[in-house]
Amino acid sequence: MEAFLVLLGVFLARAEAANGRLGAYDVGGGGEGMVLPLRVRVRMQEVEAPANKLWFRHNVSLTVPVAVGTPPQNVTMVLDTGSELSWLLCNESYAPPPLPPVFNSSASLSYGAVPCSSPACEWRGRDLPVPPSCDMPPSNACRVSLSYADASSADGLLAVDTFLLGGAPPVPALFGCITAYSSTTAANSNATEPSEEATGLLGMNRGSLSFVTQTGTRRFAYCIAQGEGPGVLLLGGDDGGLAPPLNYTPLIEISQPLPYFDRVAYSVQLEGIRVGCALLPIPKSVLTPDHTGAGQTMVDSGTQFTFLLADAYAVLKAEFVNQTQQLLVPLGEPGFVFQGAFDACFRSPEAQMAAANQLLPEVGLVLRGVEVAVAGEKLLYMVPGERRGDGDAEAVWCLTFGNSDMAGMSAYVIGHHHQQNVWVEYDLQNGRVGFAPARCDLANQLLGAGA
Numbered sequence: 001m002e003a004f005l006v007l008l009g010v011f012l013a014r015a016e017a018a019n020g021r022l023g024a025y026d027v028g029g030g031g032e033g034m035v036l037p038l039r040v041r042v043r044m045q046e047v048e049a050p051a052n053k054l055w056f057r058h059n060v061s062l063t064v065p066v067a068v069g070t071p072p073q074n075v076t077m078v079l080d081t082g083s084e085l086s087w088l089l090c091n092e093s094y095a096p097p098p099l100p101p102v103f104n105s106s107a108s109l110s111y112g113a114v115p116c117s118s119p120a121c122e123w124r125g126r127d128l129p130v131p132p133s134c135d136m137p138p139s140n141a142c143r144v145s146l147s148y149a150d151a152s153s154a155d156g157l158l159a160v161d162t163f164l165l166g167g168a169p170p171v172p173a174l175f176g177c178i179t180a181y182s183s184t185t186a187a188n189s190n191a192t193e194p195s196e197e198a199t200g201l202l203g204m205n206r207g208s209l210s211f212v213t214q215t216g217t218r219r220f221a222y223c224i225a226q227g228e229g230p231g232v233l234l235l236g237g238d239d240g241g242l243a244p245p246l247n248y249t250p251l252i253e254i255s256q257p258l259p260y261f262d263r264v265a266y267s268v269q270l271e272g273i274r275v276g277c278a279l280l281p282i283p284k285s286v287l288t289p290d291h292t293g294a295g296q297t298m299v300d301s302g303t304q305f306t307f308l309l310a311d312a313y314a315v316l317k318a319e320f321v322n323q324t325q326q327l328l329v330p331l332g333e334p335g336f337v338f339q340g341a342f343d344a345c346f347r348s349p350e351a352q353m354a355a356a357n358q359l360l361p362e363v364g365l366v367l368r369g370v371e372v373a374v375a376g377e378k379l380l381y382m383v384p385g386e387r388r389g390d391g392d393a394e395a396v397w398c399l400t401f402g403n404s405d406m407a408g409m410s411a412y413v414i415g416h417h418h419q420q421n422v423w424v425e426y427d428l429q430n431g432r433v434g435f436a437p438a439r440c441d442l443a444n445q446l447l448g449a450g451a
């Protein structure tokens with residue numbers, strides 16, 4: 001009920017003209033659609049990041065509450081439209097301190113390890129650098145291995161259990177039950193508070209083992225609030241016109257596999273980048289996947305900021321710096337790079353930046369059929385712990401667009417920071433992604449009031 005109120009609030013606040021349409025939404029109906037609170041959380045650090053993802057550079061994630069097993073155990077999972085296999089931490093001895101919450105598989109009656117003779121154990125997705133393998137006899141479980149950017153690795157079993165999201169009936173789904181973790185470095189002393197950490201990840205891409213595919217979800221949508229307040233996740237079903245009017249861009253499919261093209265990602269076509277009124281002079285070839293598949297554009301809730309290939313990034317950076325000459329003071333430290341990929345940085349006291357934010361030129365990611373516009377405070381991120389000037393009066397701010405090449409990536413990635421206050425719908429049925437500006441903070445307020 002509380003969850004329903006949240007969605008109702010979003011709806012009423014934004015679309016009051018749509019009288020009567022709310023009745024069309026079957027709230028209680030099993031499988032008709034359900035609503036969950038979505039939170040921006042400080043994530044565990046590199047512990048949970050596969051090598052082919054960029055998350056290890058970011059510590060902020062979107063999480064949803066999920067109940068897993070019988071009887072249900074409450075866990076918090078990162079919502080990741082860029083990953084396939086969901087996973088949970090399963091072994092209480094697994095994690096470096098401070099301990100994150102763990103799923104106790106032996107306490108669940110519906111838990112089962114997948115045998116290695118199962119077809120599911122032959123799966124080879126992009127999430128796994130090595131294919132699943134058979135466990136040591138006498139066990140015949142299917143072992144999965146994830147490797148991490150810092151040369152550490154996580155091992156576990158392919159398993160099945162029931163997942164409960166919102167008020168919907170439990171659905172069985174395969175996931176990786178991570179039981180062992182080994183690291184080449186000491187336990188991460190900079191890990192964040194346990195209460196803020198996630199127990200696992202909900203893989204939401206289009207691959208065969210993703211949660212979306214396994215549960216036959218044909219549509220889902222979310223609205224991420226600005227700041228750390230809750231937004232909403234709407235899974236499945238017909239929303240009965242509750243969403244704001246959306247503009248859609250088609251999902252890109254390629255017929256032949258290419259080495260650098262992720263075919264199960266939510267891939268869209270970037271057609272241009274705008275700064276203020278100026279459409280940047282970026283050749284179409286730079287924005288389109290090449291013969292290796294490099295250069296696709298992905299919508300990814302599992303990455304925080306947005307990344308552009310070097311050629312496009314350089315043009316954006318130059319134009320942004322040029323257009324903000326009167327507003328922003330460049331940091332002027334050529335060696336300074338935030339998170340290995342963000343080098344368009346500035347220095348300013350917080351109050352001055354708050355004023356400047358209102359005057360910054362908007363940056364638009366022009367997709368086929370829709371534009372994702374980034375304005376105001378979403379454009380610049382204050383780098384934690386960096387101060388400059390007399391009495392440390394100034395903070396360091398970096399443009400929230402990064403250089404993919406510097407980060408070792410070969411794709412454009414639209415991260416969740418730029419999806420704040422945007423209603424984003426993944427419409428698998430029709431092969432498209434929809435966007436519309438929205439007031440996701442109103443969902444936040446209502447959830448607070450209803451808790």
Ligand SMILES: *[C@@H]1O[C@H](CO)[C@@H](O)[C@H](O)[C@H]1NC(C)=O
Nearest residue numbers: 065066067071072073074075
């Ligand atoms: C799990 O969460 C639900 C909803 O917040 C709550 O009612 C329930 O008591 C929780 N269960 C446990 C075991 O903490």
Ligand SMILES: *[C@@H]1O[C@H](CO)[C@@H](O)[C@H](O)[C@H]1NC(C)=O
Nearest residue numbers: 092102103104105106107108
């Ligand atoms: C996990 O569940 C088993 C079976 O209910 C129980 O014996 C064990 O103590 C639990 N472990 C933890 C860490 O709660």
Ligand SMILES: *[C@@H]1O[C@H](CO)[C@@H](O)[C@H](O)[C@H]1NC(C)=O
Nearest residue numbers: 091092093094179180181182
């Ligand atoms: C849990 O992790 C510890 C340490 O990595 C390992 O020794 C133990 O075998 C694991 N337990 C299971 C059930 O995998």
Ligand SMILES: *[C@@H]1O[C@H](CO)[C@@H](O)[C@H](O)[C@H]1NC(C)=O
Nearest residue numbers: 185186187188189190191385
């Ligand atoms: C923790 O953070 C401090 C300061 O940012 C840094 O110097 C240190 O190397 C970090 N330690 C680890 C294990 O990441």
Ligand SMILES: *[C@@H]1O[C@H](CO)[C@@H](O)[C@H](O)[C@H]1NC(C)=O
Nearest residue numbers: 278318319321322323324325
């Ligand atoms: C900045 O923009 C102005 C006006 O568009 C242009 O004349 C000038 O060449 C630009 N400067 C740089 C360094 O790009």
Ligand SMILES: *[C@@H]1O[C@H](CO)[C@@H](O)[C@H](O)[C@H]1NC(C)=O
Nearest residue numbers: 042043058059060190384385
């Ligand atoms: C992680 O994110 C939080 C919230 O944005 C920030 O306060 C904190 O300093 C960040 N930690 C690191 C190590 O970047």
